[in-house]
Amino acid sequence: MDFRLTDDQVALRDGIRSYCDDQLPPEKLGALAAAGGFDRALWNGVAEMGVFGLRRAESEGGIGLGMADAVLVFSELARRLVSGPLVWTHLAAGLVLGAASGDAIVGGLDLAGALGEPHLVEHFTKLDTLLVLHADRVEQLDPRALKSEPIATPLDPLTPLHHVRDLPAGERLGGADLVARLRLEGAALTAALSLGIAEMAQELATAYAKQREQFGRAIAGFQSIKHMLADMFVRQEMARAAVWSAGATMDQAGVGDPSRAVASAKVVAGDAAMKNARACIQIHGGMGYTWEMAPHYYLKRAWVLSTCFGTSEEHEEALAALIAR
Amino acid sequence: MDLRYSESDERFRAELRAWLAAAVPKHAAPPPAHDWDARVAYDCGWQRKLFDAGYAGINWPKAFGGRELSATEQLVYYEETARAGAPYVGVNFVGLLHGGPTIIAEGTPEQKAKHLPRILRGEELWCQGFSEPGAGSDLAALATRAIRVGDERQPSESYYIVNGHKIWCSFAHVGEFCELLVRTDAGAPKHRGISWLICPMNLPGIEIRPLPTLAGEGEFSEVFFSDVRVPIANRVGAENDGWRVTNVTLRFERGTAFASEMIKLQRVLADLVVVARQVTRHEACAWDDAGLRREVGHLLAELDALWAMVKRSVSEASKTGVPGLEGSAIKLFYTELFQRVSELGVRILGRAGLSRDDVAGLPSSTILQRHLNSLSLTIAAGSSQIQRNIVGERILGLPKDR
Numbered sequence: 027m028d029f030r031l032t033d034d035q036v037a038l039r040d041g042i043r044s045y046c047d048d049q050l051p052p053e054k055l056g057a058l059a060a061a062g063g064f065d066r067a068l069w070n071g072v073a074e075m076g077v078f079g080l081r082r083a084e085s086e087g088g089i090g091l092g093m094a095d096a097v098l099v100f101s102e103l104a105r106r107l108v109s110g111p112l113v114w115t116h117l118a119a120g121l122v123l124g125a126a127s128g129d130a131i132v133g134g135l136d137l138a139g140a141l142g143e144p145h146l147v148e149h150f151t152k153l154d155t156l157l158v159l160h161a162d163r164v165e166q167l168d169p170r171a172l173k174s175e176p177i178a179t180p181l182d183p184l185t186p187l188h189h190v191r192d193l194p195a196g197e198r199l200g201g202a203d204l205v206a207r208l209r210l211e212g213a214a215l216t217a218a219l220s221l222g223i224a225e226m227a228q229e230l231a232t233a234y235a236k237q238r239e240q241f242g243r244a245i246a247g248f249q250s251i252k253h254m255l256a257d258m259f260v261r262q263e264m265a266r267a268a269v270w271s272a273g274a275t276m277d278q279a280g281v282g283d284p285s286r287a288v289a290s291a292k293v294v295a296g297d298a299a300m301k302n303a304r305a306c307i308q309i310h311g312g313m314g315y316t317w318e319m320a321p322h323y324y325l326k327r328a329w330v331l332s333t334c335f336g337t338s339e340e341h342e343e344a345l346a347a348l349i350a351r
Numbered sequence: 352m353d354l355r356y357s358e359s360d361e362r363f364r365a366e367l368r369a370w371l372a373a374a375v376p377k378h379a380a381p382p383p384a385h386d387w388d389a390r391v392a393y394d395c396g397w398q399r400k401l402f403d404a405g406y407a408g409i410n411w412p413k414a415f416g417g418r419e420l421s422a423t424e425q426l427v428y429y430e431e432t433a434r435a436g437a438p439y440v441g442v443n444f445v446g447l448l449h450g451g452p453t454i455i456a457e458g459t460p461e462q463k464a465k466h467l468p469r470i471l472r473g474e475e476l477w478c479q480g481f482s483e484p485g486a487g488s489d490l491a492a493l494a495t496r497a498i499r500v501g502d503e504r505q506p507s508e509s510y511y512i513v514n515g516h517k518i519w520c521s522f523a524h525v526g527e528f529c530e531l532l533v534r535t536d537a538g539a540p541k542h543r544g545i546s547w548l549i550c551p552m553n554l555p556g557i558e559i560r561p562l563p564t565l566a567g568e569g570e571f572s573e574v575f576f577s578d579v580r581v582p583i584a585n586r587v588g589a590e591n592d593g594w595r596v597t598n599v600t601l602r603f604e605r606g607t608a609f610a611s612e613m614i615k616l617q618r619v620l621a622d623l624v625v626v627a628r629q630v631t632r633h634e635a636c637a638w639d640d641a642g643l644r645r646e647v648g649h650l651l652a653e654l655d656a657l658w659a660m661v662k663r664s665v666s667e668a669s670k671t672g673v674p675g676l677e678g679s680a681i682k683l684f685y686t687e688l689f690q691r692v693s694e695l696g697v698r699i700l701g702r703a704g705l706s707r708d709d710v711a712g713l714p715s716s717t718i719l720q721r722h723l724n725s726l727s728l729t730i731a732a733g734s735s736q737i738q739r740n741i742v743g744e745r746i747l748g749l750p751k752d753r
Contacts, residue, residue, distance in 0.1 A: 027360070027423040028353050029659075029666040035352060094352045232747050247750040249740070255749065256742035260680045267659035268652070274354045281354040286655065293652035342648030343641070349617075349651050350624045350638070 029270070031098070038091075039098045042075060046106035052230075052320040055107065059183035059323075063109045064152050072108060073128025078116050082126050088119070093211065097218035097273035101266075104222025107323055109184040111149050113215045113334070114157060117208050121199055122155050122166060130154040133169070135190075136212070137161075138205050139336050148330075150174060150188030157208075158196060164204045165196030182326035210288050212335035214272045217291040220331050221265045224298035227306035227324045228258040235309055251309060258302045265291075265298035286348050289341040296338050299328035354662070356423060363420075364427045370404055371435035378438060384568050384720065391476070391525055394441030398473025407471045408447070411455060415467035422669035426610070426662065433614040440611075442522055446470040446477035450530045453547070457588045457596050462549065466528070478526025480517040480550065480574060481597070487519075488737050490532075491541045491594060495576060497533035497548070499583065499590070509583040511535070511548065513556075513576045519731075523559050523572035526552050531581070536591050545593035549585040556580075566723035601733065610661055613685055616692055617654050619721070620647060623692070626713060627699050637699050646695060653688055657681070676745055683738040686728035693722040 031039065049068055050058070058065055072078075080096050082088020096116070103112060114134035115125050124130030133147055134157040147156065153169040172194075177187040232255050235246035245251050272291035275282045303325035307314035314321045332338065356364070378397055382389030401407045402416070409428050411417020420428065440447050451470045454462050469475035486493040495515025501508050513533055523529070529550040536544030552559075556579040561569045588596040624647060627638040637643055664677050696718040697704040703713045707720070729735040743749040 027356050027426070027662065027666070028669075029662040031352060232749070236749065244750055246743075247752050249736075249752050252743035252749050252752065253736070253739040255747055256683075256739035259742055259747060260684050263677065263680050264653070264656040264660055264684060267663050268656035270352055271354065271655070271659035271662070274352045278353070278355050281356075289648075290652035290655035293649060294656040297649075338649070339645055342645040342652070345648035345651045346624075346644040349621050349647065350644075 029274070035095060035098055038095060039102055042077075042099050042102040043105070045071065045075060046102055046108055050106040050108060055184070055320060055323055056318065058109065062151075063182075063184035063186050064149055065109075068108065069110050069128060069131070072103065072110075072112070077103070077112070078119050078128045079126035080116070080119075082119050086120070086126070088126060092273070092277035093214060094270065094273035094277050097214060097221075097269050100215045100218035101222035101225065101269065104219035104327070105226040107184060107327055109149075111153065113212055113219070116215065117212055118155065118157060121164075122157070124154070132157060134159065135193075136209065136335060138209060140340050141333055141337060145190040145193060146177065146187045147174070147190055148185050148187060150176075150186070150190070156196075157199075158193065159205050159208060161205065162202050164199045164201075164208065166199055167194070167196035182323070182330045184323060184327065185330050209335055210276070210284065213292045213341070214269070214276060214288045216331050216335045217265075217269050217272060217288070217295040220292075220295035220299035220328065221262070221269045223324050223328050223331070224258075224262045224265050224295065224302040227299070227302035227321065228255065228262050230320060230324075231255060231258060231302075231306040231309040234313075238311075245309075254305050254309060258305050261298035261302055265295040268294040283348070286345065289336075289344050289348075292336060292341045293338050293345070296328075296332050300325070300332060303328045356427065360421075360423050360427055363424050364431060367406065367428065367431045368435070370406070371431060371437055374400055374404070375435045375437050381438065384566075387525060387569065391442050394438065394443055395473035395476070397438040398440070398443050398447075398471075402472045407473075408451070408467075411451065411467070411471065415455065415463060416471045417467075422665045426665055429611045429614050432611055433618060436618070442476055442525055443470070443473060445479050445522055445526070445530065446475060446528075449479065450477040450528070450549075453530065453596060453599055454549075454587060456599050457547075459584075459587075461584065462587060466549070475528065476522060476526050478520050478522040478529050478552065480520050480523075480529040480531040482519045483516060484518050488734055490597075491545065493532055493534060493545065495531075495533050496537065497535050497546060497581070499535065501583065503583065506582070506584045510580045511546075511583065511586075513548075513550070513579040513581055515576050517574040517576070518562065519571050520559075520574050521571045523552070523574050524561060524569060528552060529574070532593055532597060535593075539591060542594045544591055545597070546590050547587045547593040547596040548581050549587060550579070550581050551585075554579050554581065564724075565726065566720065609682070609685060612689075613654075613657055613661060616689060617651070617658075619696075620650055620654065620692055622714075623647070623696050623699055623718075626696070626718070629713060630699055630701060630703070632701075637701075643699070650688070650692055650695065653684075654692075657685055657688060660684070676741070679733070679738045679741040680746070682732065683735055683742065686725075687735065689728055690722075690725045693718070693725040697722050 076089045079088035080091050084090040111133040115132040118132035119126035122132050125132045131152050132155045133153040136159045138159045138161045156167045156169045158165045172190050173192055174188040174190045180187045235251050236244055238245050268291040272287040275287035276284045306321040310321050313319050382393050408417030409420045409425050413419045483493050497511040497513045499511050529552055531548040531550040533546055534544050535546040556577040558575040560573045562573050564570050628636050630637040703710050703715050706715045709716045
């Protein structure tokens with residue numbers, strides 16, 4: 027056992043990080059929101075780095091990596107709030123033609139969890155394919171054939187939504203086994219995104235608290251602020267341990283129960299993202315309450331993620347059932 | 352990012368599991384908390400069994416009778432002892448997890464030879480003499496004075512004369528030796544005038560007054576030192592270098608010292624589910640309450656995250672040999688999580704939680720004892736507030752608030 031990143035994993039993480047840092051610094055978030063939250067050039071760049079085909083075999087044009095690597099990549103994407111149906115398109119690689127390369131943009135609806143209605147689809151107008159997870163089957167639909175209405179004011183300005191009222195039967199891609207696999211992988215990747223949110227919220231708050239002065243000194247020196255930041259760091263590290271553990275447990279047979287590891291990661295990372303984003307706004311004070319500063323984007327994204335691939339309440343119930351056996 | 356245990360780790364697991372399966376049931380039930388003679392006999396008896404079977408001092412060097420397990424084998428050890436419900440280190444805590452590791456890191460060959468084997472066999476109990484009435488969180492403000500008579504050239508005739516007042520000294524009434532922090536240079540800045548002494552507790556001039564805890568137990572005491580003569584050869588590390596030596600100790604305490612307790616918490620949580628199914632609420636049982644189930648699920652998620660964090664920390668420490676600063680983050684999270692688990696137990700009990708004796712077939716005694724004892728966790732070994740300062744200042748680089 028060596029629960030540290032390998033050299034290859036460090037290189038993978040650093041590569042994605044430097045790309046995202048470069049492409050989407052906080053000052054570009056406003057423009058991205060104004061453009062509807064989706065930037066095709068950025069999407070293509072992410073695709074070229076192999077994000078969508080990451081876990082496809084090399085013989086099938088992928089990179090041949092595992093979930094332990096995928097969670098690292100997705101945390102990096104979330105640190106800079108890279109937008110688009112990243113998780114669904116990644117999950118669709120191998121199921122939907124063109125998804126692995128990112129040429130086909132795939133979105134989805136998870137109706138197998140507790141949150142079914144209303145059917146709000148993210149990035150709907152950009153989608154080439156819509157995946158729908160029912161309790162017993164996975165279907166794909168052509169989004170262009172669906173009647174939908176845009177949500178005029180989505181919570182997350184970087185996550186546009188459409189309300190799909192009628193959902194006709196689609197083409198069946200698989201049964202309950204596939205639903206279970208996609209939901210498990212989707213929850214793990216969503217937890218990874220939440221980790222990235224938690225991390226960046228902490229880093230933004232720490233940087234701000236070090237330079238913001240009140241009463242003649244940096245506010246980071248006040249214990250009330252310092253202790254908030256320490257708690258943010260602790261939550262981030264617990265989330266990291268849980269998310270990495272979920273990724274490794276899915277890849278490595280016999281080290282644990284993947285369902286439990288993923289449920290734990292979704293709960294802990296989701297909590298960390300929400301609480302750290304809230305604290306980030308609080309530490310930014312009056313500026314944190316403004317639209318022009320980055321913190322609100324992190325809170326809103328954390329909120330979006332909390333509704334994807336099982337709420338905390340669902341995963342907590344699942345964990346309770348495991349320990350009560 | 353490899354969570355797989357090696358074949359040799361798994362061989363060790365199988366061997367240990369088999370031994371525990373036979374040894375744990377034979378070691379009777381733990382004695383009541385107030386019966387110190389029985390507790391010492393129980394804890395030291397178990398330590399001796401571990402020693403005889405080759406499982407004592409799992410992270411100690413073989414040269415001192417330890418098992419010198421790899422970091423991953425230590426994790427296996429914690430997982431298996433928790434799984435088997437094996438006794439905790441108990442009264443051997445300070446010697447095995449505190450004083451012993453410090454002597455290994457900083458002691459002289461003579462100190463190592465004298466103390467380490469006896470600690471391992473459960474023959475030598477230690478107590479802690481760090482805190483003082485005026486030096487709690489600000490430990491370096493300690494005022495217990497030690498004045499040297501003689502010098503290193505004649506060690507057998509040289510000694511320190513110690514005067515002072517220690518408080519919250521765990522196991523002082525049963526300890527044979529005390530890890531004692533004293534001020535050897537009153538003129539130096541507070542961190543630079545401290546020395547670390549091994550103080551035999553039978554020396555003339557030592558008075559021990561029990562200080563009952565809020566659980567009503569004699570876990571710790573106040574200790575008064577009046578012209579106590581401690582041989583100079585009992586100093587660990589250089590004179591006035593005791594603060595650095597202490598930090599070695601504290602890092603061990605914040606690092607892996609609680610690993611076995613962490614993994615046992617999963618079992619504690621599972622036991623609470625059993626109680627929740629026993630306790631009635633209206634026409635139903637407590638476990639029928641979705642809010643309670645989700646709370647248990649949430650705590651389990653956090654326990655999983657904590658154990659994953661320990662694995663990360665152990666993987667990192669296996670490179671350096673000393674637990675890293677993230678030990679503060681782990682200590683902070685673990686102690687507060689423990690309290691939330693133990694408090695949930697009291698809430699599940701409802702009115703039965705007002706009785707510290709088992710009542711109506713419910714394990715009130717264990718649950719109350721656990722919760723009351725847990726209140727010390729966020730105070731001892733560096734309070735949660737001090738840990739937050741450490742995380743903030745040393746990890747995040749925030750300015751000091753002095």
